[in-house]
Amino acid sequence: MFRRFVIRDVSILLLTIGLWLFSLETEPGTTLASVVSISAGVGAAVCAYNFHEWGHLVAARMTDSVFTPARRVISPFLFSYDAEHNTRRQFLLMSLGGFAATAIFVVAFLLWMPQDQQAGRVALRGGLILASLTVIIEFPIFFRALLGNTVPRTGLFKGPTVGGRQKNTP
Secondary structure, three states: OOHHHHHHHHHHHHHHHHHHHHHHHOOOOOHHHHHHHHHHHHHHHHHHHHHHHHHHHHHHHHOOOOEEEOOOOOOOOOEEEOOOOOEHHHHHHHHHHHHHHHHHHHHHHHHHOOOOOHHHHHHHHHHHHHHHHHHHHHHHHHHHHHHOOOEEOOOOOOOOOEEOEOOOOO
């Protein structure tokens, strides 16, 4: 079901690695070096974003959540979450999967992105911007679900604005 997204994201990762290695071989200070280094850094940030999305998907699958895979391989999202057919707990855990992936890439970028290379500086800043967007966009939705009793609609699934169900617990 997600084979084409695996191929897409592994291809992006391999291209990024190739650009990064090529950036190390280009003559510093040239236009080519700048273009390749910036491309490698942006590629690393895109890989971080993809890692975040895979974190959401892994958690959604682990909780047996209902979701609809993205139709197009060019979609920035892997799936649309079905707020109507999932529990609040499933939504919270799916959200935490993406947050955990973000925390992992932020720590990895902070520890290992070489700041003496333009690609490393671009990647770190791109990763931090993406992490900031996660806090700004996704945290409010997460906390609305955590403090409320419904599953917020994420805006991608064509269903009710709010929905969800609570499983009866003994």
